[in-house]
Amino acid sequence: MSNVVSLGLPRRPGLADRQALLIDNFARNRRATDDVFWLKENAEILNILATSGALLNEGALAPYDLVYAGLEERLKFFPQYYRFLLSICLDLEDLSVGSSKGTALCHWASQMGLADSELSDLQRAEALRLLNRRGITCEDTALKDRLHRFINRSETFVLPNKKAAYELTHIVFYLSDYGVINPQLDEAAIASLEYVGLLAYLDQDVDLLAEVCVALRFAGGTVSAIWEDWIAREMNGFVLQASNTGRHDAYHEYLVTSWWAMFAEQRSFPGVASENGLHVTRHATRKGPLRAMSEYMFHLGPARNGDWEAMRQKMTDAVGAEGVDILTGAEKSCQRFGAFFEGFARID
Structure with missing residues (x-):
């Protein structure tokens, strides 16, 4: 006699089911396939799934069948989007959709010299990484030297600069081939x-x-438990709503934190998307004290001091009660906090 009692509770979809719903929404529901933002969003979710070794349900990638079939024509007509298109093609193949098309498209992009159209070293590095995935080796020692020179200039990264910050993380992604080397x-x-x-x-x-x-994981660095515990808590703030538009939503935060979660052995892709559309919202728990810290230091003028031990109490008073908890956590999270603050203070 069985001791198992069925309570008639609804089955909560597992990870592969949740991923399949997300894929279907990004491929079909959020934007038209001729929208460049469709390319951006779908390149991002496929890259996240491919680089994390996701195991998908059979048929989960079927929404991309027509896209994959028409990639040659689309690439030749829209070569300006070649990085998106190659990325989608190669990730689909690495996730077991199709096989040899990516090699042919990479050879065509190489013959056309599309990477030579890039002015940005970051975009050129991405392009060369894509070509290298199908055996087209384009060693550029000078480019690699410039990338390392940029990321080694640590004083750049003690100041708030989102563009430089995201360039740093992406350079590490490309140099490591997303954790492969x-x-x-x-x-x-x-x-x-x-x-x-x-x-x-x-x-x-x-x-x-x-x-x-x-990026720190890919580089073999030590990742702060304080940072990761906070990310894990913040993932509870995502809400997936049914909608036929993804404009101005928190989809990128949702995807990137779920990508992190797969490497950190945390629960990824929280919530269950509707079959009829996807709009991602996020309820942040607190506002950070970074702006208050920067404003306080600016108004100190010549009285600024880069010695954290000397400035701790003044900065604690400046950021308010809620900011103190975050500031204290930041100090504990990284042994380089004192060196960071010295650069953040901007002493002449």
């Missing part, structure tokens, strides 16, 4: 990542901090 980072580059992590934590920027934690 050792990116051979100098200690100065590890310091840069930790400084950006401190800025992100002080700003309570879950998107950027999740990227930093993934």
